[in-house]
Amino acid sequence: MDSRKCLLIEKKCLVFFQLILSLIIPFALMSPAMADEDPEETADPQSPVQFIGQVSDYGLDLDGDGLYDYLVVKFNARSSIPSTYFFTGDLSVDLGYHESKGSTAHEFRTLNLAKNYTYLDGNTSTVILNFEGGRIHENELNGPYEVEISLSNESWGFGRGMEYTTEEYEFVKFEQPEILLSGPVRSKTQALELVRQSAAEAGLNPGELKDIDISSERKGEVWIFNFEENGTHECFAVEGNTVGDIRHWTLNETATKKTSAIPFLHINFTVALLVVACLFARKFPVQITGQKAAVCQTKRSDKKNN
Incomplete structure (x- = not known):
C-alpha cells in the first residue's frame, strides 16, 4: 500500500466521522431531554408587565337560569415593552395542611385553566380570564378559589405574574355553558x-x-x-x-x-453514539499512521536492497 492509498483511506475515515456527527447532532437538538438545563441558567427573565389597581371576580350567567356559566377574573395591566402577552390562569382550591407519611403537606387541587392573549403597551388595558363553570361544578368544592396567573410573549416566558383569592362561591351555582x-x-x-x-x-x-x-x-x-x-x-x-x-x-x-x-433519540443514547464516534475517530488515524510508517519503512528497505 503506497502513501496515496493511505491518504485516501484516511480521507474516507474523516468523511465517515463527519457523517456520523451530522446524524447525531440534529437528534441531540431535537431530544426533549435537552431541556433539562441548570435552573440558574434558565431562570425567567424579569417581566415587563405591571398589574395596575385591584383585581375583581364575578359569576357570569349567560342564559339567565340563575347558574354561572363562567367565573370571571378581571384585572388591568400595562407593559414597558409593547407586545402581545399570553396570560394563563390556574384556578385551584386550598385544601389546607395534611399529615402524610410522617410529614405535613400543603395540598391544593387544580380545578380549571383559562387563557387570554392581550396586546399591552404603556397604556393600561383590561385583561379577562374566563374559567368555565362545568369544571368547577364537577370538582364539588366551594370557594374562595386561588388564582395563579403566569404570562409570556412570543419570545419569553416570565413565570408567575400574580396571585389572587376570589370571593366565596358554592360549586352548585356553576354549570357548563x-x-x-x-x-x-x-x-x-x-x-x-x-x-x-x-x-x-x-x-x-x-x-x-x-x-x-x-x-x-x-x-x-x-x-x-x-x-x-x-x-x-x-x-x-x-x-x-x-x-x-x-x-x-x-x-x-x-x-x-x-x-x-x-x-426522538434519548439524550443518553445520543451521547453514547457521540462518544463512540469520537473514540473511533481517535483510534483510526493512529492505525492509518502506523500503516503509513510501515509502508515508508518498507520502501526504505527496498531502496537499500536495490
Whole structure:
C-alpha cells in the first residue's frame, strides 16, 4: 500500500466521522431531554408587565337560569415593552395542611385553566380570564378559589405574574355553558353535530356520549366530546367550524390525525453514539499512521536492497 492509498483511506475515515456527527447532532437538538438545563441558567427573565389597581371576580350567567356559566377574573395591566402577552390562569382550591407519611403537606387541587392573549403597551388595558363553570361544578368544592396567573410573549416566558383569592362561591351555582364566549364553534349543539358527521365519514360508531369537556386554548375555547362503546373510548376535539377541523383519537391508542409519530433519540443514547464516534475517530488515524510508517519503512528497505 503506497502513501496515496493511505491518504485516501484516511480521507474516507474523516468523511465517515463527519457523517456520523451530522446524524447525531440534529437528534441531540431535537431530544426533549435537552431541556433539562441548570435552573440558574434558565431562570425567567424579569417581566415587563405591571398589574395596575385591584383585581375583581364575578359569576357570569349567560342564559339567565340563575347558574354561572363562567367565573370571571378581571384585572388591568400595562407593559414597558409593547407586545402581545399570553396570560394563563390556574384556578385551584386550598385544601389546607395534611399529615402524610410522617410529614405535613400543603395540598391544593387544580380545578380549571383559562387563557387570554392581550396586546399591552404603556397604556393600561383590561385583561379577562374566563374559567368555565362545568369544571368547577364537577370538582364539588366551594370557594374562595386561588388564582395563579403566569404570562409570556412570543419570545419569553416570565413565570408567575400574580396571585389572587376570589370571593366565596358554592360549586352548585356553576354549570357548563351551552354557548362559549370564544373559539371557532360557540354552540354546543353545532359542535356535537359536526362531531357526529365526522364520525360517520370515518365509518365510526362512537357509541354513547359520556361527557363533554371544554379546553381553554390560545385561539379560544375548544369542545371535547368523549364517547364509549363496548369499553372503547372515542374522543373528538372541535378545533374549527368544518368536519375537516375535527381531531379524533381513541384512548390507549396512538391513532390521531394531527399527532406526529416522529421518534426522538434519548439524550443518553445520543451521547453514547457521540462518544463512540469520537473514540473511533481517535483510534483510526493512529492505525492509518502506523500503516503509513510501515509502508515508508518498507520502501526504505527496498531502496537499500536495490
